[in-house]
Amino acid sequence: MGGAILHGVVASGLATSVTVTNRTTERAAALVGLAGVRSIALADDPGANAASAASADIVLIGVKPAMVPELLREIGPRLRPGTIVVSIAAGVTIATFQELLPPGIPVLRSMPNTPALVGKAVTGLAAGPAATADDVAVIRRLFETVGTVVDLPESQIDALSTISGSGPAYVFLLIEELTKAAVGMGFAEAEARVMAEQTFIGAAALLDATHEDPAELRRRVTSPNGTTERAITVLQEARLADVFARATDAALARARELAAGR
Numbered sequence: 001m002g003g004a005i006l007h008g009v010v011a012s013g014l015a016t017s018v019t020v021t022n023r024t025t026e027r028a029a030a031l032v033g034l035a036g037v038r039s040i041a042l043a044d045d046p047g048a049n050a051a052s053a054a055s056a057d058i059v060l061i062g063v064k065p066a067m068v069p070e071l072l073r074e075i076g077p078r079l080r081p082g083t084i085v086v087s088i089a090a091g092v093t094i095a096t097f098q099e100l101l102p103p104g105i106p107v108l109r110s111m112p113n114t115p116a117l118v119g120k121a122v123t124g125l126a127a128g129p130a131a132t133a134d135d136v137a138v139i140r141r142l143f144e145t146v147g148t149v150v151d152l153p154e155s156q157i158d159a160l161s162t163i164s165g166s167g168p169a170y171v172f173l174l175i176e177e178l179t180k181a182a183v184g185m186g187f188a189e190a191e192a193r194v195m196a197e198q199t200f201i202g203a204a205a206l207l208d209a210t211h212e213d214p215a216e217l218r219r220r221v222t223s224p225n226g227t228t229e230r231a232i233t234v235l236q237e238a239r240l241a242d243v244f245a246r247a248t249d250a251a252l253a254r255a256r257e258l259a260a261g262r
């Protein structure tokens with residue numbers, strides 16, 4: 001995910017000088033040659049995290065959640081006052097960052113989703129108490145290089161994650177199921193995939209291009225007493241709204257279990 005954001009930032013020209021660290025030479029080598037990027041492997045330069053953090057205006061933390069505390073202990077003492085620390089680590093609270101960093105360091109917590117890889121992310125962004133409006137604006141621009149940003153209080157980050165964080169998986173599941181229906185209608189797997197996948201991609205592009213309400217776009221496909229209306233009736237009888245509410249509630253309950261260490 002850090003790599004996706006790096007590519008967005010580089011392509012946008014927003015930052016002209018970025019230092020990236022990874023532990024392994026393989027990961028570091030993959031980022032060599034990006035314009036304005038210095039890519040360092042900790043295997044070659046074990047002090048690179050602390051040294052890079054010491055001269056940074058913004059530090060983006062992109063390691064696995066369990067590794068965050070150790071990393072903050074490593075870089076915290078070297079941060080300059082005013083350096084903005086922004087996290088993409090799921091489940092690690094702003095309070096945890098503040099406990100492990102020097103007082104007054106502005107901290108923001110984000111939750112991007114995987115379409116960041118193609119510049120179509122939805123990123124939830126929550127600011128800690130030390131972050132100023134200018135800090136938030138800078139980090140918002142950073143995430144806008146990979147898509148759309150939703151500002152929200154930290155208390156709503158887990159809820160956002162049940163919609164946009166997990167959401168791509170819900171969409172892929174729907175595509176899988178529509179593909180199965182096409183195979184059931186007698187189409188070969190390859191044809192079925194084209195029909196289902198391109199219909200999702202085309203419908204999403206239409207929504208994006210027109211900015212219409214999805215309910216209105218649906219009405220335009222649905223002639224009174226026609227075939228689509230018959231299918232939509234069956235889908236609505238399956239109480240999809242209820243199914244999505246239960247699915248997102250289950251994801252939220254799991255986020256709370258994870259926060260409690262279960």
Ligand SMILES: NC(=O)c1ccc[n+]([C@@H]2O[C@H](COP(=O)([O-])OP(=O)(O)OC[C@H]3O[C@@H](n4cnc5c(N)ncnc54)[C@H](OP(=O)(O)O)[C@@H]3O)[C@@H](O)[C@H]2O)c1
Nearest residue numbers: 001002021022023024027062063064065088089090112114
């Ligand atoms: N993937 C998603 O959809 C998604 C969505 C939202 C948030 N996130 C968050 O993004 C974070 C990373 O997830 P990911 O899926 O991108 O995992 P990942 O592919 O394993 O990326 C973690 C990166 O951190 C590097 N790294 C590990 N320890 C390091 C250290 N001490 N110093 C510097 N670099 C270090 C790793 O490189 P080496 O292996 O070379 O060490 C690797 O490139 C997680 O906190 C996750 O919660 C992910």
